[in-house]
Amino acid sequence: MAHVLVVGAGAHGHTRPHLPVVAxxxxxxxxxxxxxxxxxxxxxxATGATPLVHxxxxxxxxxxxxxxxxxxxxxxxxVDEAQHALPQIADALAGDVPDVALHDIGGYPAIVLARRxxxxxxxxxxxxxxxxxxxxxxxxxxxFRDTPGYRAYLDRFASWLRGFGIDDDPERFVGRPRRSIVxxxxxxxxxxxxxxxxxxxxxxxxxxxxxxxxxxxxPERPLVLxxxxxxxxxxxxxxxxxxxxxxxxxWEVVLAVGPHVDPAALGELPAHVTAHRWVPQLGxxxxxxxxxxxxxxxxxxxxxxxxxxxxxxPQAVDQFGNAAMLEAAGVARAVSAEDATPEVLREALLxxxxxxxxxxxxxxxxxxxxNAGGASAAADLVEAELRR
Numbered sequence: 367m368a369h370v371l372v373v374g375a376g377a378h379g380h381t382r383p384h385l386p387v388v389a390x391x392x393x394x395x396x397x398x399x400x401x402x403x404x405x406x407x408x409x410x411x412a413t414g415a416t417p418l419v420h421x422x423x424x425x426x427x428x429x430x431x432x433x434x435x436x437x438x439x440x441x442x443x444x445v446d447e448a449q450h451a452l453p454q455i456a457d458a459l460a461g462d463v464p465d466v467a468l469h470d471i472g473g474y475p476a477i478v479l480a481r482r483x484x485x486x487x488x489x490x491x492x493x494x495x496x497x498x499x500x501x502x503x504x505x506x507x508x509x510f511r512d513t514p515g516y517r518a519y520l521d522r523f524a525s526w527l528r529g530f531g532i533d534d535d536p537e538r539f540v541g542r543p544r545r546s547i548v549x550x551x552x553x554x555x556x557x558x559x560x561x562x563x564x565x566x567x568x569x570x571x572x573x574x575x576x577x578x579x580x581x582x583x584x585p586e587r588p589l590v591l592x593x594x595x596x597x598x599x600x601x602x603x604x605x606x607x608x609x610x611x612x613x614x615x616x617w618e619v620v621l622a623v624g625p626h627v628d629p630a631a632l633g634e635l636p637a638h639v640t641a642h643r644w645v646p647q648l649g650x651x652x653x654x655x656x657x658x659x660x661x662x663x664x665x666x667x668x669x670x671x672x673x674x675x676x677x678x679x680p681q682a683v684d685q686f687g688n689a690a691m692l693e694a695a696g697v698a699r700a701v702s703a704e705d706a707t708p709e710v711l712r713e714a715l716l717x718x719x720x721x722x723x724x725x726x727x728x729x730x731x732x733x734x735x736x737n738a739g740g741a742s743a744a745a746d747l748v749e750a751e752l753r754r
Contacts, residue, residue: 367395368752371464372415372490373455373473375444376403376424377433379595379664380470381410383492383549386572386741387468387748389413394745399464401455401475420454423447430625435682438515444540445523448474455479466752468547474540478530486751489543490744493550493663493684496541497560507687545751547744550663551670551735553695554688567747571667572740573648580649585618587638590715591650593622594660594681602631604679604706608658609639611711620650648672656719658711661689661700670697673732675718675725679706696727 370391374381381402391398392414400415403422410417423446425431434440452475459479467487469476480487501508510516523536532539548568552558555568592608594601605621612619613636621641623629629641647665651657651672659665661678666688669676676698678689692698699714718724 367397368465368749369462370396370398370748371459371467371476371479372398372400373451373467373469373476373479374400374402374406374410375447375470375472376406376422376426377472378427379662380472380492381406382576382664383571383667384468384470384490385409385413386575387490387547387549387744388415389575390572390741390745391748394749399459399462401451401458401473418455418458420451420458423450427625432626437510437683438513438519440683441516442519442522444472444474445519445526447472448478449526451475452478466748468748471540477539478527478532481532482530486754487544488748488751489546491546491548491550491566494555494687495546495548495561495566497555497557498562499560500557503557545747547747549744551667551731552738553670553731553734554663554666554691556687556691567743568738569740569743569747570735570738571664571671572742572744573668573671574736574740577648577652577671580646580652582646582649582653585653587616587618588655588719589618589620589650589653590656590658591620591622591645591647591654592658593645593647593665594624594679595662595665601681601703602627604703605641606632607706607708608711609635611708612715613637613639615712615715617655617715620645620654622647622650656715661685661692663688666692667735670728670731670735673728675721675728677701677711677714677718679703695731696724697731 388398398415399418400410401418402410404419405428407417407419425433455475463483467476467480468490471491477487520536546566548566549571551570552568590612619639622645623641648668651668651674654674657669657674658677661680678692678698678700680686680689689700693700699718
């Protein structure tokens with residue numbers, strides 16, 4: 367039995383993808399300590415791991431706080447969190463040094479502590495990873511790196527690292543791990559053929575446990591789920607457009623409006639349209655004939671897991687690229703938020719749900735996803751690191 371430290375980040379998209387891996391390690395007899403803010407402690411404890419609860423400076427979605435859309439501000443938050451959380455984690459583990467450290471892409475304290483303790487460290491990536499030449503390929507998307515604000519962020523990050531005797535370039539420190547377990551569908555990885563297989567192992571998302579635990583009543587008519595994630599979710603007009611688009615078709619429309627939208631702001635809803643703060647998303651998708659999503663990585667993976675045709679309406683960060691890849695893979699129609707009128711949305715729904723080719727591609731990707739290895743393959747890799 368090994369002692370495994372996991373350092374997470376306090377956001378649903380940075381926590382839920384890792385839980386199956388943690389549960390698998392616990393099932394194999396390992397002792398897992400998971401450093402995480404209090405709002406996520408219960409879901410961590412449900413895996414059998416021991417939550418190491420620390421205070422946090424990240425936005426608390428349970429209190430209605432939203433993440434910034436500015437890429438520099440969003441990136442800098444993870445350094446703020448590392449500076450705040452690392453002393454708490456180190457103090458809590460005093461005298462109980464783990465054998466291996468795993469970390470979310472925003473869990474920077476694990477990398478620093480692993481260097482201090484001389485233990486192996488493995489990244490758990492719930493998002494796309496670097497490939498050979500990505501800086502050139504994404505030059506336009508990465509233009510914010512040339513701004514004074516980003517350079518100031520790098521200087522602050524480098525100064526913090528030097529305080530631990532680490533002289534690494536900050537971008538390589540967090541963006542070029544020695545070993546990484548990639549928890550996304552390979553179809554959503556840009557330039558997958560140029561990703562270094564000696565560093566990055568694609569195991570895909572492991573959603574089997576959640577899918578078995580979540581359910582939704584069987585609908586009497588075709589059902590479409592409309593959900594725009596948990597971080598960038600304040601779009602009442604978009605929810606209303608979806609209701610007006612799909613209700614005339616006689617579909618059951620489930621609106622998962624999240625914590626930031628007042629259902630009353632949607633007005634009186636048509637027949638067979640319901641608004642919910644939260645739904646068991648995998649359970650609903652198991653009953654759904656279509657899925658309107660913001661194209662966050664978690665939502666994309668869940669739609670592919672159940673083989674549900676998607677309409678992707680990206681809002682921020684990586685969602686635009688994800689939406690484009692879903693459409694290129696032949697499993698979705700991408701629609702900009704500006705173009706998402708009821709008429710456009712209705713046409714998109716009818717197109718993706720009536721296409722035999724979309725159905726064929728979804729069946730192919732569903733099979734690939736469910737055979738990627740998931741939590742079992744991830745745990746094998748962690749144990750291989752322990753043997754090293």
